[in-house]
Amino acid sequence: MDNLNLFIRSIFIDNMIFAYFLGMCSFIAVSKNVKTAFGLGIAVTFMLTITLPINYLLETYVLRSGALAWLSPEFADVDLSFLSLIVFIAVIASMTQLVEMVVEKYAPALYSSLGIFLPLIAVNCAILGGSLFMQQRDFGSVWTAVCAGGGWGVGWLLAITAVAAVRERIAQYSNIPGPLRGVGITFIITALMGIAFMSFLGIKI
Amino acid sequence: MSNKSVFFNPFSKNNPVIVQILGICSVLAVTVKLEPAIVMSLSVIAVLAFSNVIISLIRNTIPTNIRIIVQLVVVAGLVVIVSQLLEAYAYDVSKQLSVFIGLIITNCILMGRLEAFAMANKPWPSFLDGVGNGIGYAIILVIVGFFRELLGSGTLLGYQVVPDCFYEAGYVNNGLMILPPMALVTVACIIWVHRSFNRDLQEK
Numbered sequence A: 001m002d003n004l005n006l007f008i009r010s011i012f013i014d015n016m017i018f019a020y021f022l023g024m025c026s027f028i029a030v031s032k033n034v035k036t037a038f039g040l041g042i043a044v045t046f047m048l049t050i051t052l053p054i055n056y057l058l059e060t061y062v063l064r065s066g067a068l069a070w071l072s073p074e075f076a077d078v079d080l081s082f083l084s085l086i087v088f089i090a091v092i093a094s095m096t097q098l099v100e101m102v103v104e105k106y107a108p109a110l111y112s113s114l115g116i117f118l119p120l121i122a123v124n125c126a127i128l129g130g131s132l133f134m135q136q137r138d139f140g141s142v143w144t145a146v147c148a149g150g151g152w153g154v155g156w157l158l159a160i161t162a163v164a165a166v167r168e169r170i171a172q173y174s175n176i177p178g179p180l181r182g183v184g185i186t187f188i189i190t191a192l193m194g195i196a197f198m199s200f201l202g203i204k205i
Numbered sequence B: 001m002s003n004k005s006v007f008f009n010p011f012s013k014n015n016p017v018i019v020q021i022l023g024i025c026s027v028l029a030v031t032v033k034l035e036p037a038i039v040m041s042l043s044v045i046a047v048l049a050f051s052n053v054i055i056s057l058i059r060n061t062i063p064t065n066i067r068i069i070v071q072l073v074v075v076a077g078l079v080v081i082v083s084q085l086l087e088a089y090a091y092d093v094s095k096q097l098s099v100f101i102g103l104i105i106t107n108c109i110l111m112g113r114l115e116a117f118a119m120a121n122k123p124w125p126s127f128l129d130g131v132g133n134g135i136g137y138a139i140i141l142v143i144v145g146f147f148r149e150l151l152g153s154g155t156l157l158g159y160q161v162v163p164d165c166f167y168e169a170g171y172v173n174n175g176l177m178i179l180p181p182m183a184l185v186t187v188a189c190i191i192w193v194h195r196s197f198n199r200d201l202q203e204k
Helices: A001-010 A024-028 A035-063 A071-077 A081-106 A108-117 A119-123 A125-137 A142-173 A183-200 B001-010 B024-029 B033-059 B066-090 B091-096 B108-116 B122-154 B163-170 B180-197
Strands: none
Touching: A001 A142, A024 A035, A024 A142, A024 A183, A024 B024, A035 A081, A035 A108, A035 A119, A035 A125, A035 B163, A081 A108, A081 A119, A081 A125, A081 B066, A081 B091, A119 A125, A119 B066, A125 A142, A125 B122, A142 B033, A183 B091, B024 B180, B033 B066, B033 B091, B033 B108, B033 B122, B066 B091, B066 B108, B108 B122, B122 B180
16 A cells, blocks of 8 residues: 555656656657657656666665675674665666667667667666665665656656647647747746646645 | 867857756756755766766777766766765755765766767867866856745845845745746746847757
8 A cells, every 4th residue: 555655656746857857858858759758758667667676675785884784794884875876877777778678679660769868768867866766765675666666657757748748739839939949948848747746745545 | 179169168059958958957956045056066067077087088998889887987986976075074965965966977968978078089178078068057057046046035045135124015935936847947048048149049
């Protein structure tokens, strides 16, 4: 029940884009049409769902202060937490490489439409951000980490798809002042959606 | 390109935030107050300059296939140093910045500059490019932080600047400016003004 609650919270209230603004670079660049946006959203969701539990296990059994105590009692006062950034990013970068190979093999169309953004998932702030939030929040178990990761991913997917849909329409039908065209108006759309998403604050299941 | 244009272009014409659209995440997240915005800018300038130099020094020995991982490791090493320094000497600010110091690693400005500049240029121009882009980033961060703190809390760097008589006359701080979405609108306004003066940057 708690995990389901956390999943829903991560999608709507702690939404990566509308509440924390993580992963904005690829969000702005790829949200020009819905299909590509959806593909990238799926890739990000997948990455978050696998990297978060892996990083959670590393954090709990290797990095946290005293985490190595299961090896032998002598290690009880070893604190490796200063290494966590490097470890997390290494996990994420290698998982990205893996996902890239899988997508290239089984979905070549998606691979070519994502282009440069697939390797850049490694530097998508949403994914490292997920792991860093995990480190701050003391999740109880691996399942909690899976649920939070999945929820953040789905939230990101939802956000990028919604904004891409709005942008498609705007590009066709609206007459926007020249200086705001493209990037400027996307910022404003995202801000308005962010304000709308605040109405989810306080929802509990 | 001359060293001078490498250094000065990122200030306005090729600004990393509002023209190249890189590193937006942190611009939005750390600008509620001016002080964390300044600390964040300084950290980014330092990391950007040194990572550019290091990557530029070893650029001929990096195999192309794994260059992203190599770049990430260099950047991550520098960010760890910065975050440990901040925790040691500016603990309060580092608590306010929370995960965003760690997120400098995935700040797109770093990867963008390393890929686009440092991998193909000598160390000295790369250093200038790093500092220039860092300052370009800092300019936007400080502008956004200035307006959000002034309008949102009526203070600057923690000191009250809106006089008490304003409040007595019925002036109220705009609570909306503290919420994250207003950072986006502020950046959008900066883009609007900037592109009105630089018509060649406008999109069709």
